[in-house]
Amino acid sequence: MANANPTDGSAPAALDAKRLAWMYTQMYRIREFEERVKSTFTEHPGILRGHTHLADGAEASIVGSIAALAPDDQIVTTYRCHGYPIALGTDMKLMMAEIYGKATGLCGGLGGSMHLYDVARGFLGGSGIVAQAIPHATGAAWAAQIRRQGQAIVCFFGDGASKQGAFHESLNVASVWKLPIVYVMENNHYQASTRTDQEDANAAHGEPLSTKAKAYSMEGVTVDGADPVAVHATLADALARARSGTGPTLVESLVYRLSAHGNLIAPPGVPLNYPEHEAIAIFGNREEYEAALRGDPVPRFRHRLVTEGALSAEDADAIEQAAREEVDEAQRFALDSPWPAPDSGLDYVYA
């Protein structure tokens, strides 16, 4: 499985056929992984606890962004964090084991679905609290600015986060200090179960959410987050600005979350599952959801690559088969792994 991100970081990598195939591979791996997490609720009830948030629908945005990174760049994310480390090359076995709460997980089962880290690959973590990792990313960008090694930070968050003070305070400082950071807002049009036009001033006035960048005198761009090539180009530009000392960029990446915000929130004893997407469950808008399914970025990208001749149908099938086998193996590993020792809960309170 081609996990390694083959950019050398010297310039935005040209998206040759090999690179495009790599991007499709990562998108498919993320989708397969998330679907397996989701099916765990019914196939292995009781394994998944708490709250799990899936990235299905955002694969093109995630992979297009990660594909633009240089090797020393770093990312900070939200609790919807499974997709990024997959694209960065984190071992899926360790991720699934973490999400299953096992001793062999990335964080020994201490973090779970919302708290993944892979510092060695540049994934500094995130926060389970909406928007609160945005200042962390901004602080990491200050560190990068001091180091002067051309490093940049990409900070991922959702549209809902842009109503938090942490977002506004961070963008203001980043612009004043000209920090090497790109803020990627994945606008999936729902803040949990509230439609964006019900809670966002720009959306309510029919304007893009990237309008917020104007308040902080920084570049604001809106991009089709279902198109990984467009996202890659946008991030490459923004990262070049970041590295040149010109300052930060706010990228609004338009995506559609294909699962509900998260699994059912219920006390123990109630079987957990994934409810229907809010468009249907709350707003009764089945047509909106079905239109989103028709525009699903994963099959859409496959179709484009095969049509344009960048990828053969056979190679695409092979990529998909390999991803399924990889996820099978990850799930077997996670299921077969032991639970952590109960007293491991005291091992990492203090450094």
Place this chain on the structure above:
Amino acid sequence: MSHVIPYIAAIQEAIREEMERDERVLYFGQNMATSPEDPFLKQFGPDRVRVTPISETAEIGMATGAAVAGYRPVVELYMAEFLLVATDQVVNEGTRFHFMSKGQVSVPMVMVAGYGFTAGWAGQHTGSIYGMFMGVPGLKVALPSTPADAKGLMTTAIRDDNPVLFFQNYLLLLDEGEVPDGEHSVPFGVADVKRAGSDLTLVGTGYAVRTALKAAETLARRGVSVEVIDPRTIAPLDVDTILSSVARTRHLVLVDQATRHSSVAAVIAAEVAELGFSSLEAPISMVTALDSSIAYSKPVEEFVLPDEHKVIRAVEASLGLAPAST
């Protein structure tokens, strides 16, 4: 050898020396380093010393991110109440990261905040709110009462690999005291016996150490020997030193400027009640602020705060002494 400097200068001395020793130490906050003549800015430059907007969530969050990315930031927050604007960042972000990542990241940062400005600053700038933060796993809380401890605890705070909340007291800022020359650090979780005594153990926290020492001095003139203990850090809290003192004196009075139910005194009382009950010959007594906001007007402000006389009354009651006329 030592030198005599004010409490605030001792803190600044520790920050400066640690910045000289370790170039990863950063120092930033509001309304600082705005002039090119600022001594920290002149010595360490604008990469490491910066003014921020009035954005506590961003300031503390950026300290967290810079720490995760390998630096050791000290963020100057001025008043303890400003922490409340950014409570999530203080208690529920960097404090969790070492744990949740199973040690993949650590967050060496210091948040500096002043408390207890009971000099007419009224309801929103005078609280002794340190107790709110002492039960947060992953967070350490320092509460110095002397210039020497202020310097030593700040040195330790900057060198610690965890988030540290460093509370400085506004009324003590200009108090002068001897500070050891050269490198000086005070370990966390080690209480200091500020005055030895045999009849009763008096534990003060932060500013209340001064109140306790004044009371002990007055009581000594009446032949009452009071031991005054200063925990110096309240997370970790050195319960053992208090227990061993109580095992000798058999009497315990606690002095704390916080309101009773959010005081460090309440926590110490619970620990001694559980672990040292058989030592006690009298009930534990807590002398804390009364359950009210602090008033602007001086007589009302004084009424709700612990003072020397309230401490003496509590000591007399514990030891069964007749109240002295004052």
